[in-house]
Structure formats: structure tokens, C-alpha cells
Amino acid sequence: MPSDKAADRPITDPEGSTIALSSANAGRAGARTEIAFEGAPVPARIGESLASALAGAGHLVTRNTARGSERGVFCGMGVCRDCLVDIGERRNIRACMTRVEPGMVVIRAGGESPPRQPTNGSTFRQLDSVQVDHPDVFVIGAGPAGLSAALSARLAGARVLLADERAKPGGQYFKQSSAGAPIDAQQEEGRRLIDRAIEAGVEIWSDTLVWGGFEPLDFAVNRAGGILVVRPRTAVYAGGAYEKPWPVPGWTLPGVMTTGAAQTMWRSDRRVAGKRILIAGNGPLNLQLASELIAGGAEVVAVVESAPPPRSFMNAARMALNAPGLVVQGLRYLASCRRAGVPVYYASHVGEIAQTASGLKVQVAGAQERSLVADIVCLGYGFLPSNELLRAMGARCSYDSGAGHAVVERNGECETSIAGLFAIGDCTGLNGARVALAEGTLAGEAAARHAGFSTSGTHSVRKASASLRRHRRFQKALWSVYWPSVKTAPTSDDTIICRCEEVSRGAVLSALEEGYRAAGSIKQRTRLGMGHCQGRYCGTILSALLEHRGHQVDDQSGFAPRFPVKPIPIGCLALDPAE
């Protein structure tokens, strides 16, 4: 129902929002409704993610690839685009980033369905007619890092705009419930931070994608079905992280998703995608999800952890010393698995997944070799920083070969090599929510200062510095406890390593044989990394492959990140935001 009335509000995926539904249609969040999927009715709740509603009704297949393979929700956070569906006249919309509205008519995205005639105009327009907003400080990403940066800059007197692609502020750690009230202390803490930011006068733009950054400090922003430019004095990028790929045979099957995707369905929408759930990976998030799902009554088949059982007393003690609360929480997760009789297999990993009549058959390799069957397989093998925007803007990076990704260089104030552009939180390395919060407080103040506001090393800044030191120590100790026994997935030659373009490891090896070396030329030869996720998963797999074969890998050897950092519909470029 396209419309151009000013009162209308956008409802959905900022990448796909050429549509605005009339506010008269918008019901109460959490209220029951019905949508259509592939011609059949699906019960849903207003405001939950479309991915959650579909999964809750057992629809795990959301799209067909160009080669006809079935795909479903994988990342659950708008990165992989395997959840693409067509909604009404709009094609290739991410189900995981789209909120349910009554009466939605949804079909699987075919990858190649013909586009339909547009209903809004098709005008030619040039950059000089695009609206420009001039905040003092522009914060990108409303997770713990961005929220605290926005608050801190606002308290210093700056006009602060905070943009986030998601439907609600909170990011990953402070992800809010779609129905309204917080479900636990973690959401409650987030709710309070969001409220403080709003009360202080931070302008929060949800459903807003920042897809480009251009000199000197111009950001291209899609919002409410249109485009605008944000031209701040200073900017803070707090884009967070996404989950590392674990490219084993079968990792593209519907029902195989990241731990974060299952967690988001549960924490935001109280949905579980299937009956029997297997959680595998590396790090504390997997145990947290297991314990939350157990509490919710789901059947957790097992937790498969690639680190050996925790035993280093020194590291555990160091963690306890720096963040006793977090250690107690970790022990609590473990205890709840034990109570529910959920086995935790240490020093083990997922070696292969196959679709069988009885469910997904998972081959567990490593110390506790065995075969298990589940409906849903969660893979949580660590994180990669979402630093594409920074890299595409030309911020200087170095390559962390241990972690397998580029790291943005920053000075003591979290400023990047681009003057006035700060970077904080998990997009700079995986340091967790506490570090993100502390860096936000410090960088928010610095960004305000660089924007011309006088700040005076307030109490909260001193507190943040201390907290930052403590939690960086905690994270170091945490990751030495969680040091995995295997670091890369056991791929075979026919394993798909580029999900979007369906490029196998074998195809990449042949390109290497032919003499192609640079990531860019391998990309051109094989189409690896040319798809809609822009190489976010296969880029790191390729780097690991090259390194494994003795090639030099550095911050220049990955794919060059390109604008738009996430796909944008052409139609949006001709329109102003609908407010």
C-alpha cells in the first residue's frame, strides 16, 4: 500500500522500504495477526520479525538461490541475506529485519524473479537536491557502544543524531523485546540506557541504514523510503560485529543458523525455530543461549564447544578479579545445562551437517566424536567486526592474522586515521558489551570536544576509563580460557564458501592453480564475494585459505569494501525520507 502522505510511517527493512504503511493499519505491538506465506495463512504477532513468525510456524525455507538450492535464516541480523522474501510488490526484502504488519503477503524470493513496475515515481535526480542534516555528532549504531557515546556527547551539549538499521535501539547485547516490556535484567539495563539517551535529547533514528561515507564526512543514509545526507562535525561509528562463518559441508542448509540468530528470535520474539536444537561453537554466548532456551522449555540436544574444558586457574582467577559478576553469570549458564541434562562436549566441533528424513544429522568431530540429530543447528564460532564502512571510507587498518580480520587503527581517544571519525565497541575488535559501553562514554565526549564543545573530564569519563582497563583485561582472560582446539572449519572441496554466489572451495583452489593470487582477481575469476552480502563471510574464509597455503595476507589483501555497504533499492535514491 504505497502512499506519500506525510503522516504515514515506514514499517520495515531500511534497505527495502520504498513502502510506507498508513499509521491506521499499525496495530499494537505483540497483538496477534495473520499473514500469508506462499499462499498459506501464518499466525504472527505484530512487531515481531518476519523471520521469527515464519520460523515459529515451521517455515525454514525463505529463498531459492540462482542454482535452485533452498536457504533460510542464517545470521538473523541483516548480513547474510539468505532470509530474503518478496513482500507484495517489493522484492528481496530481509525477513529478519522486517517487522510483521497485518495482512502482509509474503513469498519466497526466487533470486531471479522479474522486478515489478514501481508505483512511486521514477524521477531522475541529482545529489544537490538531496536533503542534508547537520548534527554536531552523528553516531552510527545504537548498541551499547553507540548509545553510551550518544549520551555522553549529548551531555556535553552537542546535538546528537543516533542512527541504527534495526527496528529498535539496543544493538545485540541490549536487544529489546518486540512485545514491549524487558524480559530480564540485561534488557532492563538496555531499556534504562535507551531511556536516558532519549531523555537527554539524543535524536534516535531507527530503521535507518547508513550505507556510505564520503569525503570530508558525508554519510549517505536510507530512511523511511528515501535518502538523505548527514553531514556532522564529528562522527562515531559503532557498528558492532557479526558471527564468523563455519564453512563445513551442509552449513547452508535451512535450519542451520548462527547462535545469534536463534538468540535474537528467542530474546526479541520468544520464538524457537524448531523442537530439537543443537548449539555448537566457541565462546560464552553459546552457553548463554542454551541456558535461555532450556529455561524457555526447548529441547537442547547438546552444546558442542571447540575449547577444552576450562582449567587454567590463572585465567579464571584473572577473569574473576576483573569482572566477578560476569564469571558468576557464566557458571550459572553451565549449571543450568547440567541440571537439564544437556551434555556439553568440549574440544569438539561440527564437522559436517546433512539433511536426513529425521532431521539435520550433525557429525561432531574432535575429542567427543559422535553423530547427533536436531531440527536446528546453531553455529557460534566467534565474531568478525563490522568495519566495512570504515574501511571503505579509507580508515587505516592493520591485519590481525590470529583473529582473521582487519582491525581499524585508533588513537587513545578512539579516533581513526580519518580526522573527526571515531570507532568504538565490537566493530574495532571483539571486546564485549562492557568495553563497548566504556569506549562509548570516552569517545562520545571526545567527539563532542572535537565538534567544539567544552568538556572537562567528568566523573563518568574517569569511571569509564577504569572500567575499560578492567574489562579489556577480562576479555583477554576470557578468550584465553576459550582458546579453541581447532580454529578453522574442516572444509572439503565441494563445500560452498561463498554463500551468495555458491562458489565452492574447489573453484577457489583451481583459480589459485591458474595463478590468480590477489583477492580481487580471485573474486573476478570465481565470483567469490560478488554477491549481496559483499564478501562478509567468504572474505575471511579466503584469507584463511591463502594464509594456510603460505601466501602473505595483510589488510590490503581482502576484498576492497564497496558502497553501498548493504544493498539499497534504486527507487529510494530518488525520494526524500517520508517524514
Place this chain on the structure above:
Amino acid sequence: MAKHLPRKAEVVVVGGGVVGLSIAGFLAEGGREVVLLDAGGPAGSTANAGSLHVQMQSRFLRMYPEQVPALESGLHLYPKAVDFWHDLERKLNADFGMKMTGGLMVAETEDQLDFLRRKAARERALGLDSEILERSDLDRVAPYIGPAVIGAELCANEGKLNPLQANAAIRGWAQSCGVAIHDGVHVAALSPQGSGFIVETGGGKVHADQVVIAAAYGSRTLLEPFGYELAIEAEPLHVNITERAAPFIGHLVQHAERPITLKQFASGHVVIGGGWPANLGSERGFPTVELASIIGNATLAQHIVPTVSNLHIIRTWAGVNTPTDGKGILGPVEGVPGLFAAIPGDAGYTLGPLCASLVAECVLGKKPAEDIGPYSPARFRTPAAARPKADAHLSAL
């Protein structure tokens, strides 16, 4: 890829774009021992839009009216170049993703349509298959063209191909013919020695009996010491690419007055380019895109073909084009025996393989299949004393 730079080679080809790769292949087929050196810089061949251009592009007619005679004098080469692509695809037994759909140049006003009428008449006189379509014809042959368009010129000789597929196939063929390809080797200078040349590179010196300069924008500095000042430029250009869609755009589409090329590859992606500017970005070593070009280029596309407004742009990039004075720079470098130039000129990807074969024939001492006299580098010869300095940003590339 060959590992160590040899100390000697019969022929060194500088530049590994479509022209350098093709020449190297033809020379190896002709029995020469060929070493190809490529700096790995931004190349038009790896970043172009895959249009097979034949009709005169309105962009050049508008930007450089003084070059129209040069453009017209070389026009006959374009349909031949397209045929040459077909022959090459057959000869290599490869799939370049070629499609001969014809090319439309659309008009929104009577003035524009008149301009196209005059252009088509001249092109017909020069041997092209060009005709004018009224709106009712368009509804029949190109229903995807939007209502703003009142008519168009259709040039039947035009089409498209997928440069990624073509480059890979040509490279593989050259290697199989015995060409030693060295990537990441920048040629700093050429100097005569005895009857041959010393090719100075970052990785050492190579002695060559003959040298072919197919280095596009990089050719100018290499030829300067020999008393040549080429009228070429490094021109960074913008391209948008969309997600896949079922086939719905048949032709190669251009506009009579605004810069755009628009086509859909066999893979389903729609490629939108046509001359919107980008930054040379010399500090970063590769060209970068501009927001103005993303917006202007993509909304112009949806203005002409409204259905693209529903497609997502998944990627943009910038490549370096090498415009000349309106025609190619091909053949022996007068006064320097053993040295050859191969710079194709406008729509250089289309012209690439044909130009390469013409220059290869010269190198092999044969008479080229076309008279390349009009494209001789001689027109850029300067008195050595009046030699200007290299352009700063060109040498930075």
C-alpha cells in the same frame, strides 16, 4: 603465473588489460617468446561495463565536438571489432557471455530525437545498421523503456559481453600459448640498448628485442623519453551493479543527451554506467566512487527503465578509463625500431582484441588486416627539447 622475472625475452608486453593479454597471445601463437608485465594497477579491462559499442556515443560527441571527425574516421572499426570478438570466442572455444541484442539510444524530446535522426543518417552512410524507432515501435521491441522516452535510435550491431568471463578466458588462452605472465610488476622505464631495450621494473631489468606498450594510462610516461607526448588521460569512471533479476532488459541502452549505459548481463545483474565521474584516489592506490554518481547514474537508469527502481544496488565501483584524442594509438613507434604502442581509444574494451591483433601483426612483421596508418603514434611526436614533464597524478598511479 611465472615466478622469477627472466633476464631476457624476445618480446615484452607492458600492460595486462584486454589489449596486452590479447597481443601476448597472438604473438605467442606467432612463435614469439613473450613475457607480459602488469603492474596490477586499476585497469579498464577488469572494471568496465561490458558494452559492445558501435554507434557513436553521445557522451563523446557532446564532450569533445572537436573530435567528431576522428571518431567518424574510426567508426568502421567498431562493427569489425564486434565481429572479431565473435571470432575470438569461437577460436578460444570459450563463453564470453556475449549477446548481440542491438543498442538503443533513447530520446526524451523532439530535439534529442532530431539529433539521433541526423546521427543515424551519418552512421548509415558510414556502413552501420542504424534506424530510428518511434514510441509505438519501442512499445513493441522494448516495452521496458519508460514513458519519458519518445523515441530512440536502434543500432543492430551492438551488444554486450561479460568482461569477467572474457578476461579469464583470454588470460588462460595466452598462458596456454606459452606467455609468461608476471603480475604486480611495474615497468618504471624503457631504454634502448643495442638493437633492443632494457625494461626496468621494480623486480629487476629485462632485456627485450621488442617491446609493446599496452599500458593504457601508464603508456604516456613510458613513451615520453622517446620524444612522444600522448594525448591520453586517466579518467576514473563509475559503475553501479544490481542484484540478479529474471531477464527483462534486452538491449544495450544509452541516452541521447545524458551519460548512461544500461544493460542486463546473462547472469541477471543489471550494470549501470556510462561515464559518471569517480575520484582517482591516488593516495589510496585505487579510484573511489562519488555519491553524486551513485544517485545521478542510478536514478537516471530508473527514469529510462522504471522497473529497475525495485532492484537493489549491491555494489558500485570505479575503474580507470584511458580516453585519447578520439581514436586509437596503434602500431610502430616511428624512429624507435622494435617499439610498438597499442592503446585502443574510446570504447576500448570493444576495440581491444581487434586492435591487439592489428598491432601483433606489425610486431610479427606482417601487413595488418586494416590500414592502421591513421592511428600511428607519429601524431604525438614532439621535438625532444619541448618535452613537458609527466603529469603528477598519472605517475602516481
